[in-house]
Amino acid sequence: MDGTKLVHMANQIAAFFAAEPDRNVAIEGVATHLKRFWEPRMRREILAMVDSGQVKGMHELVLAALQGHRQNLQPAP
């Protein structure tokens, strides 16, 4: 799926949670949202982007969530 669009959507989620004063809670919020609402192929794709270093324009909370909660977010093959 269109990677730019996925990053844009993820960034919007991050922008909501960015208002949370506790950074860990914010990261957790982003990760949980992706896990609960994103279909596996969408998560797979955005994780692949992180793996291949295509993180330009990615909100830092998105990156932190994808890296920090990778195991939980990686869909079963």
Place this chain on the structure above:
Amino acid sequence: MYSNKVLDHGTKAQESATQVTLQIDGSNVTVPAGTSLMRAAVDKGVKIPKLCATDSLDAFGSCRLCIVEVEGRRGFPASCTTPCENGMKVKTQSKKLAELRRGVMELYISDHPLDCLTCPANGNCELQDMAGVTGLREVRYGYDGENHLTGEKDTSNPYFTFDATKCIVCSRCVRACEEIQGTFALTVQGRGFDSKIAPGPTDFMSSECVSCGACVQACPTATLMEKSIYDQGQPDHAVVTTCAYCGVGCAFRAEMKGNEVVRMVPHKDGKANHGHSCVKGRFAFGYATHKDRLKTPMIRRKITDPWQEVSWEEAFAYAASEIQRIQKQYGRTSVGGITSSRCTNEETFLVQKLVRAAFGNNNVDTCARVCHSPTGYGLKQTLGESAGTQDFDSVDHTDCIIVIGANPTDGHPVFASRMKRRLRGRPGTEGAGLIVIDPRRIDLVRTPHVEAEFHLQLKPGANVAVLNALAHVIVTEGLAKEDYIAQRCDVGEYAKWRTFIALPKNSPEALENDTGVPAAQIRGAARLFASAPNGAIYYGLGVTEHSQGSTTVMAIANLAMVTGNIGRTGVGVNPLRGQNNVQGSCDMGSFPHELPGYRHVSDASTRALFQAAWGRPIDSEPGLRIPNMFDAAVDGSFKALYVQGEDIAQSDPDTQHVQKALEALECLIVQDIFLNETAKYAHVLLPGSSFLEKDGTFTNAERRISPVRKVMPPLAGLADWEVTVAFAAALGYQMPYSHPSEIMDEIARLTPTFTGVSYAKLDKLGSIQWPCNAGAPDGTPVMHENEFVRGKGRFFITEFLATEERTSRKFPLILTTGRILSQYNVGAQTRRTENKVWHDQDVLEIHPHDAELRGIKHGELVALHSRKGDTALRAVVTERMQPGVVYTTFHHPESGVNVVTTENSDWATNCPEYKVTAVQVTAHAKKSEWQKDYESFSSSQEGFLPGTATRGETN
């Protein structure tokens, strides 16, 4: 008039803690204080003659037919206007009374055409009945005196006539228009003998009349009469059912002759509408028998092929083989389905069951995605349940109403009438305060006897800023209900939110640039709302269809909690749902991440429950949402889609992207009553059934489950639920139901909020508001009464973030979209009724200043450009708009409004941002390229229908 087979109590029921006992014709009767003698008599089985009274209106006391004798009192009081008192002794019949009543009737009849036998009201006319009841045998004055028998007939309204010759000037119509509808379109002109009823100085069609039909229903004679009665005669039986248009969910009596609907009359006992309706539900049902209805299943290999008519079996076999082929080739998750908010709960439940159990994935979504998905998310997060908190009746007890991003008089007309009644107040009592938050000056801001205290005319996209500013004022001026919050809400989260909201950046002054609303107005509105004993918030798609849609819903919940306005009658958070069954389709598990009852698919115990019942494994991962399906289709990983009763090609944003996605599908199965825009891209067409052709239930905006009843056989032979059952069977998955009631029983078994629901109980109670279970066997009008569903109410920090859709030099205006009264959603139904006389095309509303700047004249075709595409519409120059903002609707496919809207969406739910698109408007337009392409594509697709090469969109 209302069917005379239904008992008319003459005056309204009264609520009172005090009871009074009196004697009527020698027997005792006890009634609530305030009840009229007339109503008390009816309770006792005694019908006092009457003409100007009816139980939907306040008593007026003008005809004097209802006079009675009261022991110890002089004269003959009118029983409709005389309240019962303890110990009264009332006589309803005596020689003197009979004589006086006959005298009254004589006067009426001497000025009435005596053509009863050929009158459309024959057999259902109160005047006729009263002549009989009073024993009128002769008219001493003769018929030659001065009279009104030469009056003209006004037939301008497409649905009813006004025949002045038959009018008895009882003013029931005038009062109905005022008290029930709140439009004040009718007046009594002149005095005494010369008085007559008129819709202002014009005919009905050019008047303020909105064609709700309340006057027609109230009229005791044939003066105001449905044209369908002229054409078809009086109905002979009636079935109670539920309107299939908007989320108000009005109950109707479908009055029938054989299998034909003669007229739809709002049901007096309907708890959502209490006997009122709008033009759509009452009159616009003709689409159900329109000649464009699809009657035979059809298939084709490619969308450039003509359609081939096949049997149901062949259609199911082909559809199933395609799904199986595609899943084999591209994988289990390459297919999905879309449920419909216009179909019944049972049908929606079956489509999601088919996708989860037979397709084996969670790729199911519903059109609520594009309207109220943020409501589901936002209210679940804050309050714990994805639904509005009140019943409609609650508005009667409200002291201050906020309407934000909703236009109830157009979108939810029957509820709007109810709200207006509360805003006007009862005679002698004050009405509720009103705060409207909307970029447009919607009708509610100022209508007869209603004026908003505050109209916060914000810039589109600034909802969160305005709500934050309101909350800021409440918190910093010490208006928060701290006791309520301490008791009912999560205090830790409240403290965090409180700190955030009190920050100077959230003050109305700091946000003035973003909101476009003077700070003083926001301060005034905040004080008004916070100081009202009961404050209620009503909202619509102007809240949800934004990139911050979910944040706005949370900000609304924050505002309700901080003012202590959840958990009792008269308050609450009330989403006004667009389509009839939006609430129901969401309840039934139509979202890709939730099983019925809003339980996440990752929850193992819920999955186990469904797996045991359905005999198939349930995927624990969320599926694709509609916009994700489109993206995946374009990307090549999503190949087949089953769409029941939705028109995504017209209703969803960024049309060209949607078209690309639909073209990329290898198998599109569309089930609909018409060849809608989506069907033009389909490979399998399964004819749908209208709400008149099936049994089931709809759930309205107040969580009210109401019965839908089959009054005629399905035109194509199968009801929609039967189609899904047969399709599943062709896929090798059996769902052996013999009646929708069995589907509801399954829903009840599997869903904790529905355990007490059954068709038997619906028959008994009429309708039920969920949750309905052991704790609330008759349902739940008001939610969160003692505690929130989630335990403690949770405040969320709602930072205002401006949308990325910004105006620029090239696109300096903001386009926002909405609805109008006479049309419904994509218009597939209403465009096929006489409602088209009110709105035969979508138009672009523009402020005079913006129009002048561009040399645009009222009525001319103008071009609308956005970053996404171009289209052309006729301009309507109006001061309802604020400068810089233009507005349109999407009821007609050829207007291509969604060619212009963008793919921007709500951060949490992907609900599209229909309400904000940066555009330019230019004068002297021709049709856009898209419109020309659309016309040729559309006409070639219509030509592919067998034997319908000449079929167009005409009646």
